[in-house]
């Protein structure tokens with residue numbers, strides 16, 4: 001008789017299975033019968049001395065049951081027990097504090113389950129029919145062949161479903177230890193749910209949007225030290241600036257005004273020979289150039305609007321709006337328009353590097369001044385310079401090298 005029949009009436013959603021009855025199983029069954037709270041168990045594998053099951057609608061989605069050596073108790077072992085294991089004794093339906101540590105529980109119980117599955121898994125899943133358990137079952141069949149130890153697939157399915165439902169969340173980041181098979185398994189699940197996944201060293205990300213090759217924010221080896229300028233550099237830069245400013249008369253007004261007054265003064269302008277000084281354009285040339293720049297600025301504006309209205313652009317905007325920097329966007333742009341120097345501080349990952357320059361660029365492009373806007377963003381490391389520019393280009397729906405690029409050691 002299949003064991004599933006034995007559980008009828010007690011366990012409502014049983015994974016269908018066909019197991020050979022053994023007499024030593026009866027204490028476990030008796031415990032379950034007494035414990036009405038545990039009606040929703042899915043029996044995953046059964047063995048005289050040990051079996052594992054998953055429980056729905058519970059904080060602990062996967063747990064296992066074990067008995068003590070002399071059958072005087074049957075323990076419910078939640079997967080997420082703290083440093084000191086809290087176990088439920090099914091025989092007495094009491095929760096007891098175990099005086100053994102979680103590590104001991106795991107090291108004795110979990111390998112045992114694994115061993116048992118190796119031999120008995122084929123019985124446990126012979127005629128499995130509950131489609132909703134297919135992931136768990138596949139995980140277990142992987143274990144049979146000595147592969148993945150992934151046991152909390154239900155928990156993961158729940159996490160990913162929550163991610164999909166939550167509009168404010170864009171990704172789930174997991175630092176739990178996973179081997180390649182675990183990741184492939186979860187990745188497959190995420191894929192089926194319409195999510196993207198990516199593994200970065202020890203970190204796995206499940207996301208609503210495609211992920212780049214490198215995430216500096218997830219790189220534990222990324223240097224976090226502050227950049228300290230060499231002693232005296234400030235003074236040196238100050239001195240150069242003062243020398244430059246004292247040679248050059250201060251210009252007032254905006255660029256077009258100054259270029260107009262320069263042109264109209266026809267050669268009366270002082271040429272200080274500075275590195276950025278350009279040849280004086282004629283009025284006609286300047287007009288033509290302004291027209292070209294304006295046309296290009298309008299093209300940039302159209303392209304930006306087009307990207308922002310596209311479905312991918314909308315997704316990306318949604319993601320960017322979830323960053324803390326977005327709340328300060330207007331205040332920041334106002335401060336920039338009113339000041340020459342602004343110091344912005346914010347917690348790591350809030351968007352200082354990738355967002356603030358974009359807010360400026362986007363507002364300039366919207367105002368049809370895109371071609372007059374140049375932004376330089378420095379990074380202390382080559383890899384972060386490349387990653388940031390790659391990321392910003394992706395956020396703008398562009399290829400690297402269009403309006404966003406990088407320069408490392410004068411290359412790029």
Ligand SMILES: Nc1ncnc2c1ncn2[C@@H]1O[C@H](COP(=O)(O)OP(=O)(O)OP(=O)(O)O)[C@@H](O)[C@H]1O
Pocket residue numbers: 211212214215216217323346347348349350351352353354355387388391
């Ligand atoms: N290459 C990337 N791929 C995917 N997401 C990224 C990437 N770079 C940054 N992000 C995301 O953008 C957010 C903002 O990153 P950004 O680098 O702008 O933060 P930050 O405030 O400059 O951080 P830090 O102080 O560490 O430099 C991060 O939280 C991260 O989620």
